Amino acid sequence: MVSLPFFAGPEHAPFALGDGPRRALLIHGFPGTPAEMRPLGELLGAAGWRAHGLLLPGMGSEIARLGEMRRRAWIDAARRAWQATLREDPVALLAGNSMGAAIALHLAAEAPPGRLVLAAPFWHIGALGSLLPLAKHVVRTIAPFSRANFGDPALRAELLRLAPGIDLDDVATQLEIRTRLRLPTAVLDEVRLLGAAAYREAARVLSPTLVLQGTDDRVVRRADTRRLLVRLAGPVVYHEFTAGHELVLLSGPAAEGAAQAVRAFVTPLQTGQPLAQKQ
Numbered sequence: 001m002v003s004l005p006f007f008a009g010p011e012h013a014p015f016a017l018g019d020g021p022r023r024a025l026l027i028h029g030f031p032g033t034p035a036e037m038r039p040l041g042e043l044l045g046a047a048g049w050r051a052h053g054l055l056l057p058g059m060g061s062e063i064a065r066l067g068e069m070r071r072r073a074w075i076d077a078a079r080r081a082w083q084a085t086l087r088e089d090p091v092a093l094l095a096g097n098s099m100g101a102a103i104a105l106h107l108a109a110e111a112p113p114g115r116l117v118l119a120a121p122f123w124h125i126g127a128l129g130s131l132l133p134l135a136k137h138v139v140r141t142i143a144p145f146s147r148a149n150f151g152d153p154a155l156r157a158e159l160l161r162l163a164p165g166i167d168l169d170d171v172a173t174q175l176e177i178r179t180r181l182r183l184p185t186a187v188l189d190e191v192r193l194l195g196a197a198a199y200r201e202a203a204r205v206l207s208p209t210l211v212l213q214g215t216d217d218r219v220v221r222r223a224d225t226r227r228l229l230v231r232l233a234g235p236v237v238y239h240e241f242t243a244g245h246e247l248v249l250l251s252g253p254a255a256e257g258a259a260q261a262v263r264a265f266v267t268p269l270q271t272g273q274p275l276a277q278k279q
Contacts, residue, residue: 004176006163007060011035015053018045023089025082026053029098029122030191031183033060035161036097039250040117043259047266049093054081056100058187067184071194074099075106082107090114093266094207097248098122098220099191102198109204115266116209119248120220121228123195123202125188141182150174154244202231209236210265212258214243237265 012033024044026037034041034053041051055061057077058069085092091114096104101121108116148155150168159168159177167173209232213225222240229236239261241247241254250258 004163004166004173004181006181007033007063009035009164011038012055012060014055015041016050017041017053018048018050020045020048020050021089022049022092023085024049024051024093024095025078025085026051027078027094027096027100027103028053028056028059029096029100029120031059031063031066032097032100036246036248037095037100040095040119040248040262043250043262044093044266047263049266052081052085054078056103066187069187069190071190071197074194075103078103078107079110082111086111093117095119096121098245099194102195105198105201105205106194108207108209109201112205112207114207116205116207117212117262117265118209119212120214120217120245121198121211121225122191122220123199123228124221124224125192125195126221141184143179143182145177145181146179148174148178158246199228199231202228203233205232206234208234208265210261211236211238212247212261213238213240214245214247214254215240216243217245217247219245237261 012035014034015038017038018041024041026034026041028034028036034055037053041053044051054077057073058066082094093115094104094108094113095117096102097119099122101118102123104116104118105121150156156168160166211225211229213220213222215222229238239258241257243252243254246252247254247258
């Protein structure tokens with residue numbers, strides 16, 4: 001794996017924020033860490049929740065093991081955390097971002113939360129998905145940054161978020177990112193299979209659900225998210241914001257609108273008010 005200090009900071013570790021009586025479990029995406037869920041955890045903590053952000057196996061500090069991971073390991077780890085959460089609060093809140101939303105759909109179908117929050121909910125990998133079952137046996141890894149434009153402000157911000165302090169103008173660093181930062185295709189196929197199964201499970205999800213989608217998201221397209229909305233069996237509140245895939249970070253122009261949507265959605269769970277209809 002790469003020698004660059006990706007996911008080395010303490011912000012990438014699991015967290016528990018807030019000391020309120022209600023409980024929430026937050027599940028990050030692929031190949032992310034609890035850091036992406038921390039702003040949501042802080043929001044919930046300030047609103048009277050105890051929010052737990054878990055780290056999925058093979059990610060963050062365990063990124064060297066990513067190639068060993070299969071979807072069952074991610075689901076099982078999240079299930080254990082969710083069962084522990086429900087023992088403390090039978091109507092706890094469950095939230096997932098991107099692939100974490102797919103995992104949350106699996107859990108919500110098995111053991112319904114009091115409220116479910118899905119941010120940029122991944123379930124469909126696009127045209128690449130049809131190639132992965134064969135490609136994973138031929139092309140073992142791909143280099144997602146092989147043609148990276150290190151002058152792109154958005155890319156620089158993302159890389160610096162994952163590895164604060166690296167010199168993105170250093171030629172050796174750029175070369176390492178281009179050539180040694182690789183994703184196993186077998187793991188990408190596990191992500192594909194996880195998403196496809198989550199779409200099927202959505203028909204069994206009866207919990208009130210908040211879905212947040214960025215209009216400029218190039219990873220999870222809003223057309224796919226709108227298809228998922230129809231699939232969900234319970235009452236749904238849906239919001240689109242002018243944002244990309246980083247929406248759950250609650251940063252940028254969409255931050256306040258997204259935060260307001262979350263606050264409005266979780267308040268009835270604290271007060272006992274029902275969410276009676278799809279919106």
